Structure formats: C-alpha cells, structure tokens
Amino acid sequence: MSIQAKLLHLQSIQNLLAPYRYLYCVDLEATCDQVDESESPRPLAVVPDQMETIEIGLVVIDLESLEIVDEFQRFVRPQINPTLTAFCKKLTSIHQADVDGARTYQEVGQELAAFIARHTDAAWASWGDYDARQLERDAGLAACPSLLSGLQHFNVRKWHKGLYDNQPKGLKQTVEAMGLAWQGTYHRGIDDARNVASIVKEMLD
Incomplete structure (x- = not known):
C-alpha cells in the first residue's frame, strides 16, 4: 500500500x-464453551445464541489530547448459564466468584449510563464487530436496551487493516506487531479495552 493511500485512509x-x-474503546467477555480435542463428543453447555456478557471493559480516549481520561470495568452476572464452563474460566481468567458477586446486565447498564454521562459527545469502538453483536444479543436476552444504544460504533480492526499491510487478526498479535507493549491479561475485558485504546492512539498520533 502506498503512503498516499495510507494517508487518505487515516484522513x-x-x-x-x-x-x-x-x-470509548470497549471489550466484552461472555459465557462460552468449547469441546476440547481430548474430550468425548458432548453438547455445548453454552450455545452461541445464549452467550451472555460477563465482563465489560471500557476505556475513554479524549480525542483532542489522545489521552486516556477514564475507565469503567464491571463483571456481570449471567442469568441463562450462571455457572461458568471450565473452557470459559481458562480462556478469560474470570472466576466463578467474580460473576456470582456481580450485578445483572440491567443493573450494570444503569451504572454504565451514569458513567458515560460524564463523557458525552462520544462514539465507541471495538476490535472487530463481535462486541457490537454481543451487546445486541444481551439486550435481546435481557429484554432491555443495549448498553451503548444510540452511540455510533466503529470497527478498529477494519481501520487497522486499511493502514497496515499483512496485519495479524488477533488483538495481541496486532499490538505486538505494532511494537506496542501488551498490557495485562489477554481475553480480560478491561485489559483488552486498554490494548484497543493503545492501537487507536498509535494510529491517530
């Protein structure tokens, strides 16, 4: 890709x-399951249509200064499948006690609404479109509005693909390929949100 094409994409x-x-750079973790190769075939304990958010991480970038000015992190108590699978706990490092002591999707939504009221005039972004789809799934399962309803969503992975050649698809691979320092634990909502924010800052700086 030519420098001119990259500049046009950045513009x-x-x-x-x-x-x-x-x-708002956002990352969600959700209930999930996968049959390991070493296991006998079995039905999934959590089917994709019933995945529920169990952590939301949100990092606020001030677009004038490109500084991180606030963060929001909450665990969410799942209703359909309240017991986390072994696969989910291993993938996310989220413990059963974390979600058992958490508030419901609707209650966390009220907390988030109060938080984002402090930083109005905002859009939100995530690595790929999964998080936007998951919020819609959550809203349908909980019969309430999506947590970020009404805010414009942007796909940072698409932005990155337009600026860099041969970009890795995974978030952690991308951060490392850009020469940035990985922050925290992979597949933890708040840590992944921080790393999405670092990619955005690097692209815009």
Whole structure:
C-alpha cells in the first residue's frame, strides 16, 4: 500500500471521528464453551445464541489530547448459564466468584449510563464487530436496551487493516506487531479495552 493511500485512509478515520470529543474503546467477555480435542463428543453447555456478557471493559480516549481520561470495568452476572464452563474460566481468567458477586446486565447498564454521562459527545469502538453483536444479543436476552444504544460504533480492526499491510487478526498479535507493549491479561475485558485504546492512539498520533 502506498503512503498516499495510507494517508487518505487515516484522513477518512479522522473525518469519522471529527464530530466526537471522546471515543470509548470497549471489550466484552461472555459465557462460552468449547469441546476440547481430548474430550468425548458432548453438547455445548453454552450455545452461541445464549452467550451472555460477563465482563465489560471500557476505556475513554479524549480525542483532542489522545489521552486516556477514564475507565469503567464491571463483571456481570449471567442469568441463562450462571455457572461458568471450565473452557470459559481458562480462556478469560474470570472466576466463578467474580460473576456470582456481580450485578445483572440491567443493573450494570444503569451504572454504565451514569458513567458515560460524564463523557458525552462520544462514539465507541471495538476490535472487530463481535462486541457490537454481543451487546445486541444481551439486550435481546435481557429484554432491555443495549448498553451503548444510540452511540455510533466503529470497527478498529477494519481501520487497522486499511493502514497496515499483512496485519495479524488477533488483538495481541496486532499490538505486538505494532511494537506496542501488551498490557495485562489477554481475553480480560478491561485489559483488552486498554490494548484497543493503545492501537487507536498509535494510529491517530
């Protein structure tokens, strides 16, 4: 890709963000299951249509200064499959006690609404479209509005693909390929959100 093409792509990203003062970088972890190769065949304990968010991590970037100015992290208590699978606990490092002591999706939604009221004039972004789809799934399962309903969503992975050649698809691979320091534990909502924010800052700086 030519330098000119990259500059044009960067300009298009900046134009998309121009109406906003803040960008929320968001990552969700959800209930999940997978049959290990060493296991006998069995039904999944959590089917994809019933995946529920168990952690939301959100990092606020001030688009004028490109500084991180706030964070939000909450565990969420799942209702359909309240017991985490062994696969889920290993993947996310989230413990059963973390979700047992957490609030429901609706209650966390109220806390998040109060938090984002402090940083209005915002859009939100995630690595890929999974998080946007998961919020819609959660809202349908809980029969309530999506946590970030009404806010414009952007896909950071698509932005990155337009700026860099041969980009790795995984978040951790991408951070390391960009020469950035990986922060925290992979597949933890708040840590992944921080790393998405570092990619955004690097692209825009």
